[in-house]
Amino acid sequence: MTWDEYCAAWSGLHGGFDPRRASPLVRGWVLLAYKIGFFLTEKRVKPIAVTLAGVILCLAVPLAALAGRPGYAAGALLVLLASMADGLDGAVAVISNRVTLTGFVYDSVADRIGEAAWLAAFWAIGAPGWLVVVAGALSWLHEYIRARATAAGMPDIGVVTVGERPARVSITVTALLLSALWPILIIPAVAVWILLQMIGLGQLTFAVRKALR
DSSP, X not given: OOHHHHHHHXXXXXXXXXXGGSOHHHHHHHHXXXXXXXXXXXXXXXXXXXXXXXXXXXXXXXXXXXXXXXXXXXXXXXXXXXXXXXXXXXXXXXXTTOOOHHHHHHHHHHHHHXXXXXXXXXXXXXXXXXXXXXXXXXXXXXXXXXXXXXXXXXXXOOOOOTTSHHHHHHHHHHHHHHHXXXXXXXXXXXXXXXXXXXXXXXXXXXXXXXXXX
């Protein structure tokens, strides 16, 4: 599968969003996933194996956080690896022609489990439980609204908001690294997470109303 063919298939799975027209960071990430996915496909690695690897890495993050400051930095590395797996399972599915509806569901469930694990790590470091719950609820609501809008007939993803999963990954990695130096920073990190989700919900709600009215 060529790069252009992969982009066309990837776009079809992501609401028509063409990675070739994305920012250099997004385009570079999709290109990296394509190259690694091609390698894994040649090694006969199945998409579900990559998805499960990502979930296991995420579940290890709160365990690492329990180890104290050295574990916080290790947790940041685990989040990065899990995020890479999150992009690679789809790449392997596309390249190996194993794209299925069940795989799409599994991937979405894996994302929610992973984010819950990251927030559990925030709580283990010292973030108030209620703040962590609010952050998780807003993230879940963000994804739920888009899913329901798509089911209701919205033709694409609506809008790429400031609260998408890449933003959550960035906040988590940054928060864990900074917490290795100053654990108290985990609290403003959760606050930033919540702020971006609230802004993203506003953007998404506006896009949904515009698309479905």
